[in-house]
Amino acid sequence: DHQILAAEVEEMGDGALIVAVAIKGNNSKTKGVVRWALQQFASQEHVVFKLLHVQPRDSISVSTARKDSTTTVYKKDVDRKTREMLLPSRDMFAHREVQMDIMVLESDDVADAISKAVQDHGISELVIGASSSIIFSWKLKRSNLSSKISDVTPRFCTVHVISKGKLLNVRKSDIDIETSITDDRSENQFTSSSHSGSVSSTSSHQFSSTPLLFQRMQALSTVNQKVGTKIGTNSNIDTHHNRTASLDVDTKMLNQKGFYRTSSSGIGYGGSDIQGRRRSYTDEGSSSSCSSDPTSSSSQVNKDFELEKLKIELRHIKGMYAVAQGEVMDASKKVQDLNQRRSEEASRLKNLTIREEDADEVVEMERERQNHKLPQQEQAENEAELVRRCVERETEDKLEAQARAEEVRREKQRLEDALEGGPLQRQQYMKFEWDEIVQATSSFSDELKIGMGGYGSVYRCNLHHTTVAVKVLHSDKSNLTKQFHQELEILSKIRHPHLLLLLGACPDHGSLVYEYMHNGSLEERLMTRRPNSDAPQPPLRWFERFRIAWEIASALYFLHTNEPRPIVHRDLKPANILLDRNNVSKIGDVGLSKMVNLDPSHASTVFNQTGPVGTFFYIDPEYQRTGVVTPESDIYAFGIILLQLATARSAMGLAHSLEKALRDQTGKFSEILDKTAGDWPVKEAKEMVMIGLRCAEMRKRDRPDLGKEILPVLERLKDVACNARNMFAETLMDHNHHAPGHFYCPITKDVMDNPCVASDGYTYEKKAITEWLEKNHKSPMTDAPFPNQTLLPNQSLLSAIKEWRSHLIK
Template identity: 45%
Template sequence: MEAKEIIEEKQELALALPLPSTIAVAINGKKKSKYVVRWALEKFVPEGLHMFKMLHVRPKITSVPTPMGNSIPLSQVRDDVAAAYLEEMGWQTSEMLLPYKTMFLHKKVQVDVVVIESDDVAKAIAEEIAKALSISLLLELHLVACFQGSAASYSHFHSPSLPMQRFQALSTINRTLLHTRTGSIETNSSRRQSLDIREEESFMSPCPSNSDIGYAPSQVSSARSFLTDDQSWISDQASTSDAFTESSSGSQVNINFELEKLRVELRHVRGIYAMAQSENIDAARKLNDLSKRRLEEADKLKEIKLKEEEARELARKEKEKYEAAKREAEYARECAEKEALQRKEAEIKALHDVKEKEKLENALVGPVQSYQEFTWEEIVSATSSFSENLQIGKGAHGTVYRCNLHHTTAAVKVLHSKEGHITKEFQQELDVLSKIRHPHLLLLLGACSDHGCLVYEYMENGSLEERLLQKYNTAPIPWFERYRIAWEVASTLVFLHNSKPKSIIHRDLKPANILLDHNLVSKIGDVGLSTMLNLDSSICNINTGPVGTLCYIDPEYQRTGLVSPKSDVYAFGMVVLQLLTAKPAIALAHLVETAVQDDQLMEILDPMAGQWPMKETKELALLGLGCLELRRRDRPDLKDEVLPALERLKDVADRSRDSAPKVQLAPPNHFVCPILKDVMHDPCVAADGYTYDRRAIEKWVEENDNSPMTNLALPNKNLIPNYTLLSAIMEWKSQSNQ
């Protein structure tokens, strides 16, 4: 009887257990969580289960992060900061769970959101399940992996089906009740527990691993049939227990007991079959849905492909339209450019015609001014109020300054006074230089007529006299360059003597009035004393006193007062002898004539000019002596005799120059670094105002604080690049390499 009472109590307990009414969905907020929620809604809402519980486990908040990337323990921050951070984390969690909660609300299903703070996800979910054992739990696959790594004490939560958990709970209750009974039925209770364990293993054997967790909800759908079988099994177990207590009476009781066991196993097999059949039906339904969806997707894919083809065709047409428009725009642009070019050419032609017309009008009205007129203020500003530092020459009639006018380096000649004869010479030079042009005649850039100033092009190498006498430590001129200079001066004199409508006589030819540019090309200047002769007259009577420089004035002009082109020939002869000897003009003709007669010409030649060719040099000396004849008629003709001879000598000089090694010119003093005593590569101005090579001064200031020139303390160690000097050094190097 006691066994029957135990069976009845177990049946009442089994019937008293409620059917599962709450579905728990555990999510982690990642992308796959929405698929689990959608599956749970589709699976359980049609079965009438309208209560869901959404579980989310987040780590415990033990510290507050800082903007520097580290963290501060929660106990070490202020209470208001900790409260604000906890509130912010709670708000973020609510925002993360809001989309999933909205999915439940769209299905009109009640859902309870539970947020758990724990560092052990499996343990937190297990404790939540322990509070409500009747909840069906649906886990994501990645949470199942967390369960696999948990402690062995929670291994009973790994079961793939919720009916198995219920069955385990029933078995535990049965064992607890059976242990409270008397020891008379202890043997029967142990057998029932063994049977429970075998049944439990039979339930667990189909799902040995967590990989089948995805099929757990389908097994839950058959939970009621399992519970019914469990109740039937319990009742059968009770009858079997009664039969077992009476087994001692006979073998018939044992047979009945075995039959009852077979019935229980049969019911169990039927339950498993029903569950498999239900899952098969669900799978077939899902397969049909997938087939329909695949067909729909195929139709949609066809539509998309069709639209894609239409889009491609449309894009191709648009591209063709774009190419056509581009070609039209390119053609229009070319036409516009051609039209603009034609318009510009027409404007240039019209401007040229206007200028030509103005020239013709000016020629008819009066003389044309071919030089630029500068103001006195511009002259004063360009010469820094006629600073002595810019003075480069001084003569009998004026002083020459170096200046920079309109971004051009020039030389300004300022006359000493405004007396009548000075004004006449100024106007004479202005008229001559403004009307004629020659490559070896000094170029006039402009003038200031009010104050008697003439602006010439600047000649870098100064005058021929300075270079021959090597003033300011200048480099000597090679002999072949002297041959060329003689030819250039002679050709310029021929040009002046044959100018039209009047012949021009220089009257003051000397090395000081022959200037040299950076390539040692000579140009004749200072034509203020020049005289114009009519073409039908070769001699002009000068009523004024003799003008010019002693030793260069024609003796016949001094005796008779008559000037002619042969007067310039006499001065040219003296220039030739100075080119050969680099000696002053006084008594030079007698010295050379004596040396030629005694065959000692090589002894009086300038040794700095290099190895003179004996034959050609003697020919040039005789030519110079011929130009210095006292009588005008004994002097050779400049155009017919002197110039052809100089051309032959120039050809010899050119061949020698091409074959001779380059003569290294000595650098100017301001090109040399005071520290290195060599030409500077990168000139920089230091705080003491002196210019040094950058590397040398940088090394100096590293070791010293005083100036290398003044030996005074440097205010600072800043260096300013001297680009003007660098440009001059580079130009000098290029000339030296030519």
């Protein structure tokens, strides 16, 4: 940068304006000086900036300092601090896109260093801070540093003194002063000539009688002026004293001679204003004396004139002596200051030398100690290192355990949120990309298709290491309306154990991702055959059908009581009721009929696009007639499903056949029940069929209330089914079908139906451990007091027990 800037200056030639800015560092006052210089000169053409910084000379002498790293480190540290100190000022120039050159000067005299830099580099404009700002980091004996800089700076340079970002004073260069004098010369000459004429006329009028005295006084004044000018040339001190002395002498002499009377005007001799009292020749005695003896009077005047002349010269000599004496005192004081500074630097160097020697001794002792370390110390250090590693390993293990615990807590919280269900608070589904759905389904291969209906095709695939069912809706992108996205948002936040869980979606392509149900639909199980498979499915036993009826009713009740508006399925049928591994039922396709504008070419089970939505045999007659959908429409479809659970027959004409069988007293009702379900309890089977017939009434006002009439009956039938299932399982266990040992309750010694973990760490049947805690406060396994009476459901064990029983029954 320095070479580039020098080349630019050389190209500019003599017309370049070189501006130097003297700064200390990065305080606010220094920034004000730089900011003023940029504002004043940066906009001008052919301007070159130089940044001046003066720092004290290095106190470490080269001859005395040791030739090791101490001096080098010290100098590098000083250079680094200087660069950091000047960095803000450099940034200010860079921000204005102005190039500048940094000059770091080493000197103990700030003013002389700056003056020499101005002389060497031809600097025409110098910008400094006021002395009150304390721009430089060390103090000189002279209190006003900016004044001294102005005095010693070459006269061809203009000095600008800045205080608080504003111009405080300017010392113009000789070029500016000469220009000013030339401009004002004509006016001054006119004034001087007028004044001289006035003085001459006045003098000739008033001193006409004493021409000799007047001429000698004028000559005396001229001598006074020349001597004073000589003294002023030698020193700038006592100028005012010289002028005052000459005035006093001339006035005194005139007063002693008694030549003038009092007057209000003054006469100037040779540039000196003599303020005195003019006297006229009113003293007649003096006048006559002068007239009577002119020779003696003239001789006396000559003597007085010579005497006064000698007095003036003597006084000027004394003034010159005083000036010389003052200069000697100043020089002596400077010598004393330099001696004191030299002593301080010598003392500082001595201290540094002592500290360096001490440091060398410490290093040498440490080196010897390291070389002669005892074996016991090495062993201790090895043991300490081993302990440190063990601590680090334990810390890492602790952090990993905490991370795993946090992950388990988050997973538990996620599962609890999923099991709570119901609240429409936040989005609970994942948005899948269309490309990953296409890749997972092998471009919607027919081999992965597991179902097809009026709303779309269903494919089984793996997404994110999870087996899922993807339903691709039969609808163009243009038909995916705002209603679809609103209902999708609602479905993603509905949670119920017997509603099919929506895992995610691809809204842009009308694709829904559900949890996969391994045992297919209820329709497939009732017909004992899976699609695309000739292998028959094991039939559902009657107690499982009672339980499924209750599960469907509880899910419908949840939908119908949703706030703020009930949710109506409108397409409830056995094909939309899915079964998991344990034959637990879940309702699917909730709300889809309201969200999608169906394509008539794919809606074979629907009347038409503008007519009622649903499958023919499950559509409410009133809804079919009026087009108004109500929760009772789902009640009608649920009644038909109850009749199919009992008979495993088609829905067409099923209600009429069962009504006829109930009226017949010859036992035809038992014959119409599904024989593959086992030995039906006739009484309970009739109750379920009668509930189904009431739900399938033609008018909705004749249908029973779901919460008050249907659910209580099905709840009782579910309890009967649960007892029958347990008895059936025990019967199978008696035939060498033993359960794993951890399935048994330690208290009842039976397979648990509702396992819970107590505070002692063991799992018990909830009912048994609750009764135990009411009477005892000690663990039945450890005989130690329970820390607390908290019971946590063991969901993983319950799932394993259910799966074991399902396989056992199959």
